[in-house]
Amino acid sequence: MVLSPTARWLLRAAAVGVLTFIYVPLAVVLLNSFSASATFAWPPPGLTLRWWQVAASNEGVRTAVLTSVQVALLATVVAVVLGTLASMALVRYEFFGRDAVSLLVVLPIALPGIVTGIALNTLFTGFLGGLTFLTLVIGHATFCIVVVVNNASARLRRMSGTVEEASMDLGATPWTTWRLVTFPALRGALLAGALLAFALSFDEIVVTTFTAGPGLQTLPLWIFQNLFRPNQSPIVNVAAAVLVLVSVLPVYLANRLSGDTAGTTTK
Amino acid sequence: MTTVRARGPVAPSGRRVAALLHRAPRLRLAGLLAPALLWLVLLYLVPLGLLLATAFFDTDSFTGRITYAFTTENVVDVLTTPAYLLTVVRTVGVAVGVTLLCVLLALPLAVYTALVSRRPGLLVALVLTPLWASYLVKVYAWRILLAPEGPLGGASPGYGWFAVIVTLTYLWLPYMVLPLHAGLTSMRGSYLEAAADLGARPWTAFRTVVLPVLAPAVAAGSVFTFSLSLGDYITVQLVGGTGQMLGNLVYQNFSTDLPFAAAVAVLPLIVMAAYLLTIRRTGALDRL
Numbered sequence: 204m205v206l207s208p209t210a211r212w213l214l215r216a217a218a219v220g221v222l223t224f225i226y227v228p229l230a231v232v233l234l235n236s237f238s239a240s241a242t243f244a245w246p247p248p249g250l251t252l253r254w255w256q257v258a259a260s261n262e263g264v265r266t267a268v269l270t271s272v273q274v275a276l277l278a279t280v281v282a283v284v285l286g287t288l289a290s291m292a293l294v295r296y297e298f299f300g301r302d303a304v305s306l307l308v309v310l311p312i313a314l315p316g317i318v319t320g321i322a323l324n325t326l327f328t329g330f331l332g333g334l335t336f337l338t339l340v341i342g343h344a345t346f347c348i349v350v351v352v353n354n355a356s357a358r359l360r361r362m363s364g365t366v367e368e369a370s371m372d373l374g375a376t377p378w379t380t381w382r383l384v385t386f387p388a389l390r391g392a393l394l395a396g397a398l399l400a401f402a403l404s405f406d407e408i409v410v411t412t413f414t415a416g417p418g419l420q421t422l423p424l425w426i427f428q429n430l431f432r433p434n435q436s437p438i439v440n441v442a443a444a445v446l447v448l449v450s451v452l453p454v455y456l457a458n459r460l461s462g463d464t465a466g467t468t469t470k
Numbered sequence: 471m472t473t474v475r476a477r478g479p480v481a482p483s484g485r486r487v488a489a490l491l492h493r494a495p496r497l498r499l500a501g502l503l504a505p506a507l508l509w510l511v512l513l514y515l516v517p518l519g520l521l522l523a524t525a526f527f528d529t530d531s532f533t534g535r536i537t538y539a540f541t542t543e544n545v546v547d548v549l550t551t552p553a554y555l556l557t558v559v560r561t562v563g564v565a566v567g568v569t570l571l572c573v574l575l576a577l578p579l580a581v582y583t584a585l586v587s588r589r590p591g592l593l594v595a596l597v598l599t600p601l602w603a604s605y606l607v608k609v610y611a612w613r614i615l616l617a618p619e620g621p622l623g624g625a626s627p628g629y630g631w632f633a634v635i636v637t638l639t640y641l642w643l644p645y646m647v648l649p650l651h652a653g654l655t656s657m658r659g660s661y662l663e664a665a666a667d668l669g670a671r672p673w674t675a676f677r678t679v680v681l682p683v684l685a686p687a688v689a690a691g692s693v694f695t696f697s698l699s700l701g702d703y704i705t706v707q708l709v710g711g712t713g714q715m716l717g718n719l720v721y722q723n724f725s726t727d728l729p730f731a732a733a734v735a736v737l738p739l740i741v742m743a744a745y746l747l748t749i750r751r752t753g754a755l756d757r758l
Contacts, residue, residue: 211586213578214578214581217578217579217582218579218582218583221578221579221597221643222579222596224640225596225600225640225643226600228640229600231611231614232607235614243617243619243620245614245617281509285506285509288501288502288503288506289502289503289506291502292499296495296499298499304503304507307507307510307511307514310514313693313694313697314738314739314742315697315702315717317703317717317721318521318701318735318738318739319514319517321720321724321731321732322518322735323517324724325517325728325732326513326517329520330520341513345509345513345514348510352506371492376485376488376491376492377488377491377492377498378488399602402602403602405604406602406603406604406606407605408604408605408704409605409704413724423604423605423606426606426607439610443606443607443610443611446604446607447603447604450603450604451600451602451603454598458595
């Protein structure tokens with residue numbers, strides 16, 4: 204674009220400013236987890252790995268991480284299956300109400316989590332016999348579907364449907380076509396979608412608060428419950444740092460996998 | 471039909487299903503769509519409907535149990551009690567503030583990534599990656615940053631409404647950057663050059679070429695920044711001091727008086743429904 208050097212310079216400065224705004228808080232959390240002080244102190248009086256060791260052997264944190272991983276894995280599996288099928292319908296077919304279905308897929312993350320949370324809670328406790336591990340997985344899967352749909356749809360839109368039609372015309376069954384034509388092309392996008400769904404589920408707290416069975420604690424729930432206990436603060440800091448790393452790594456991998464940054468990270 | 475089938479070998483049933491699917495694309499469509507659609511209707515829309523219905527039930531003040539008798543008491547209560555109305559106004563105010571601040575920050579960034587930068591992909595990835603970092607941890611980060619003895623020290627505005635708006639802006643900013651970047655990328659180069667070649671001054675080019683692309687993108691981003699701010703309750707708890715938003719009302723009343731909590735929770739839904747209907751005309755919903 205034709206822009207004056209001053210305008211370019213200003214834009215660059217603004218971009219650097221916003222990126223600083225985005226990254227400084229995360230850096231503070233990471234740095235804080237290595238602080239030598241047992242209470243909050245800024246700047247950290249010294250750096251130590253001690254709290255990471257303490258956190259690693261903390262029973263509550265370990266159980267919480269394990270629960271988070273289990274929930275995220277199951278929710279991801281459900282989201283990948285439902286999302287893949289839905290994206291093929293949304294991209295390859297014209298049908299009445301297609302826009303409504305697209306909107307329905309986005310709604311669980313576009314509407315506030317607390318609304319989704321108490322709505323699901325009402326259904327589970329009032330009509331389906333209470334909260335369990337399974338209700339938590341269901342809650343998470345519901346808002347994870349959109350990530351898979353977005354990733355798979357972006358890829359499907361770029362690959363022509365004629366290859367699939369040719370395969371069918373040559374006598375391949377829908378299953379064979381999926382196995383030999385569609386899936387190999389979609390694989391990267393699906394893996395990227397799965398990683399993002401995992402990350403999304405792993406650090407979700409609001410829907411989790413309202414759908415987790417009694418006694419179940421995910422890592423975000425553990426952090427939230429220990430946030431206001433001063434003696435736990437070093438471990439909370441480590442847990443927070445772990446959450447940053449666990450959620451950022453999948454995104455990095457997802458970007459490498461799909462090679463289409465703008466499309467894949469669409470939440 | 472029968473003659474054709476009689477000539478061929480008898481097909482195993484799997485093959486017959488496949489052939490049926492091949493001939494009936496509508497059936498294929500139904501098979502693809504049904505699982506996700508059933509899931510989202512039964513486990514999302516139905517619960518939302520139940521929540522809406524609960525808002526019109528009553529609670530037994532003695533046992534705290536829900537009595538299934540129709541009453542508009544809760545909804546009327548929320549809409550007429552000055553304290554609650556003030557919370558509604560305050561919450562919408564925060565949501566508007568967050569949305570405006572997001573546009574203000576995202577616009578120069580998106581112009582830079584989409585139209586100026588030589589490595590737009592990398593920059594967008596840099597902006598979007600933190601979107602996936604934990605919501606709770608990001609709020610916690612601001613709690614640390616704004617603490618009286620924290621990194622900002624005396625320059626910190628402290629906990630309160632300003633802190634809430636800054637933190638929510640921080641949380642939802644990527645949702646605004648992404649549609650703006652995507653919209654602006656679509657006109658990289660050629661559009662603006664064409665406008666300039668046809669004699670448009672920069673301001674005219676902005677008004678007639680850039681703005682029509684930008685408006686729906688901003689609308690699409692604002693769906694997220696606005697809606698997610700409306701329902702938030704954790705940010706207020708961590709950096710809001712003594713302030714309260716709609717989400718806090720819902721959260722506090724949820725276990726004791728579900729119908730009332732439901733009535734409060736329906737408010738953001740109504741605001742969002744009105745908002746979605748308004749911006750539908752801009753075509754923003756296709757970009758979500």
